[in-house]
Amino acid sequence: MGSLLWGEDYRFVEDPRTKERRTLDRSMTEKAWQAEVMAEARRLHWRFIYHQRKAMVGKPPRWITNTIMPEGLGFPDLTLLRAPHLVVLELKTEAKAPEPAQVEWLTEWAQLSCCVALWARPRDRALVYDVLAAPWRYLEETPKP
DSSP: OOEEEEGGGGOOSSOOSOHHHHHHHHHOOHHHHHHHHHHHHHHTTOEEEEEOOEEEETTTTEEEEOOSSGGGTTOOSEEEEETTEEEEEEEOOTTOOOOHHHHHHHHHHTTSTTEEEEEEOGGGHHHHHHHHHOGGGGOSSOOOO
16 A cells, blocks of 8 residues: 655654745745755656646636646646656645645545655655655555665
């Protein structure tokens, strides 16, 4: 069985971030957070299977996430592959939590033995980077490559 990780469950008792880092994390947009995670994933040679893009539509203009089918609502922000592991990420700002549809998707992904499904905020950076560096640490039965 895979793993379903909630960033909040992996917090240190004492916040190791500096005051400046906490301030930066609070002001970070989801787009900036996602760009940071994608850069780290590329550095560690992950392949991007699915990446949602935002689009501005309507009058007055508003941002929406493109989905192909209604069944895609809540699909995680990033789906990354580096055989034999799969990492699915739902990224949020410091002030947001996942929607019920997003939790459902993450729960389903976590049923796969090779998959780590994670939702995280910028304050969970250390956990996200560790999952990307060594996903086998978070899986019950997947061998280390």
